[in-house]
Amino acid sequence: MRFRFTQTAISAHGARQELQHLSAGGYVSFEGWVRDHNEGQEVTRLEYEAFQELAVKEGDRIVVEAVRRFQAVDALCIHRVGALTLGDMAVWVGVSSVHRAEAFEACRFIIDEVKHRVPIWKKEHYRNGNSGWVNCERCAAPAQHSHGEHHDHIQLSVLK
Amino acid sequence: MTAGVTPLYGLILAGGVSSRMHRDKAALQYQGAIQLDRAFELASRHVEKVFVSVRANQVSDPARARRPLIVDAFAGEGPIVGIRSALAAFPQSAWLVLACDLPFLSDAAIEVLLRERDPTRFAIAYLSAHDGLPEPLCAIWEPSAAAALAKYQAGGGHCPRKFLNSHAARLIEPSDRRALDNINTPEEYAQALEALETAAPKQLKIQYYALLREQAGRSEETLESSAATPADLYKDLASRYRFTLAREQLKVAVNSEFSDWSRKLKQGDAVVFIPPVAGG
Numbered sequence A: 001m002r003f004r005f006t007q008t009a010i011s012a013h014g015a016r017q018e019l020q021h022l023s024a025g026g027y028v029s030f031e032g033w034v035r036d037h038n039e040g041q042e043v044t045r046l047e048y049e050a051f052q053e054l055a056v057k058e059g060d061r062i063v064v065e066a067v068r069r070f071q072a073v074d075a076l077c078i079h080r081v082g083a084l085t086l087g088d089m090a091v092w093v094g095v096s097s098v099h100r101a102e103a104f105e106a107c108r109f110i111i112d113e114v115k116h117r118v119p120i121w122k123k124e125h126y127r128n129g130n131s132g133w134v135n136c137e138r139c140a141a142p143a144q145h146s147h148g149e150h151h152d153h154i155q156l157s158v159l160k
Numbered sequence B: 001m002t003a004g005v006t007p008l009y010g011l012i013l014a015g016g017v018s019s020r021m022h023r024d025k026a027a028l029q030y031q032g033a034i035q036l037d038r039a040f041e042l043a044s045r046h047v048e049k050v051f052v053s054v055r056a057n058q059v060s061d062p063a064r065a066r067r068p069l070i071v072d073a074f075a076g077e078g079p080i081v082g083i084r085s086a087l088a089a090f091p092q093s094a095w096l097v098l099a100c101d102l103p104f105l106s107d108a109a110i111e112v113l114l115r116e117r118d119p120t121r122f123a124i125a126y127l128s129a130h131d132g133l134p135e136p137l138c139a140i141w142e143p144s145a146a147a148a149l150a151k152y153q154a155g156g157g158h159c160p161r162k163f164l165n166s167h168a169a170r171l172i173e174p175s176d177r178r179a180l181d182n183i184n185t186p187e188e189y190a191q192a193l194e195a196l197e198t199a200a201p202k203q204l205k206i207q208y209y210a211l212l213r214e215q216a217g218r219s220e221e222t223l224e225s226s227a228a229t230p231a232d233l234y235k236d237l238a239s240r241y242r243f244t245l246a247r248e249q250l251k252v253a254v255n256s257e258f259s260d261w262s263r264k265l266k267q268g269d270a271v272v273f274i275p276p277v278a279g280g
Helices: A012-018 A052-070 A100-117 B035-044 B079-089 B107-116 B145-154 B160-166 B186-199 B210-216 B230-241
Strands: A003-006 A026-033 A041-050 A074-080 A082-085 A089-097 A120-126 A131-133 A152-157 B008-013 B049-054 B069-071 B094-099 B123-127 B134-141 B169-172 B202-207 B220-225 B251-254 B257-259 B270-274
Touching: A003 A052, A012 A026, A012 A074, A012 A089, A026 A100, A041 A074, A052 A074, A052 A089, A052 A100, A052 B257, A074 A100, A089 A100, A120 B210, B008 B035, B008 B079, B035 B049, B035 B094, B035 B107, B049 B079, B069 B079, B079 B094, B079 B134, B079 B145, B079 B160, B094 B107, B107 B123, B107 B134, B107 B169, B134 B160, B145 B160, B160 B169, B202 B230, B210 B230, B230 B251, B230 B270
Parallel strands: A003 A074, B008 B049, B008 B094, B049 B069, B123 B169, B202 B270
Antiparallel strands: A026 A089, A026 A152, A041 A082, A041 A120, A074 A089, A120 A131, B094 B134, B123 B134, B202 B220, B251 B257, B251 B270
16 A cells, blocks of 8 residues: 555654665655644644545555656655644655656645545644634535645655 | 125236246245235235235246135236226225236325225226326226226227226326336346335444534444435434535545445445545
8 A cells, every 4th residue: 555544653764765766766755744823723733533444545546646647656645643733744745756857746646636535634723722623614615625734845855 | 894885805916927027027026025925915904805816827826826816707818807807706896906016016105095096986096107197007996897897898998007098087196106116127126126125224334534423423333224325314314413514515435435425325334424624
């Protein structure tokens, strides 16, 4: 499976090693972090839960599709569930590829699709004591346009 | 039974040749019972005595032989002979006539016939929801029909449907369009089996996540439900638990795979309603 969950801190370093192949000339990763505000509210912590049985299947389909579509060498996505505090890494995506362009595109594709398709839910707890399930309570609209819950932190390493 | 009151008997028509089904329709099984027996039990709940109409060469068939029989007593073909034979066997009696191949026929539909019956007419029958023609094999035939049917057959008529259309009969619309669906081919039989299975109560395992888990006050439950589809099931549960999410905001999974809302639920299915997701 190229998509998995963890209850504990994501080890980006360990995950990156899984993507090292001699045929790959580049590697792109994305990390989603818990930040201290969202849509005008001060966020203090988050809870993630997932329908894991289906989520790993759907997540794996996304990663496999990205590798095929962008002709990447390898890709992996790890999502954390449970209680997270500010600064924690909630999701990690890594892609290795022959040239850099495919890795950027595949990485972007994976995180976008994971946000829209994989049955994972996030409950935000706010400074004022309130809490809410993102996309379910504060905004009644369906999920397809949810962005920006995290700093989008793209890290590029070119392996020479 | 007081003198002067017309008794009402039941007649199950199972004499057909089942040519399109390629097997004896009376012996087709639904929910563990052959349809001859299902029709017999259905009629028995509404009338004092029930008979099975047979051709002379069917009297020793085991499924029929254990029931009281009325053997065709007139020349000719088709259900008109069975109906006439019953009217001749008990000339004082009216007959609730039922074909055995109406798997969706309900007690409610029979009750309407009994209530709306008009003894001054030859019969009361439903109009088919499909072709608008009378259905003579889900009908109550009055004793007065005996002579009229004899005359009609003597004049070359053989179709009880046409008889009802051209004689004094009370014709009513069924409230359930499917109640009179008859089953003539193996394909129709397969569809009817599936439809009856879907409508039957079944055990379903429901898992709740996120907002739905909080509103339901539980993360899973096993329940008995007759909901045919996930859409029906969500409607039931949304009203039970006062879910605030509209069905249009959700997706649904059955047995750990995304599913259509109109999929037919089966015994033992595991259903998960998926609120708007927010991974990443």
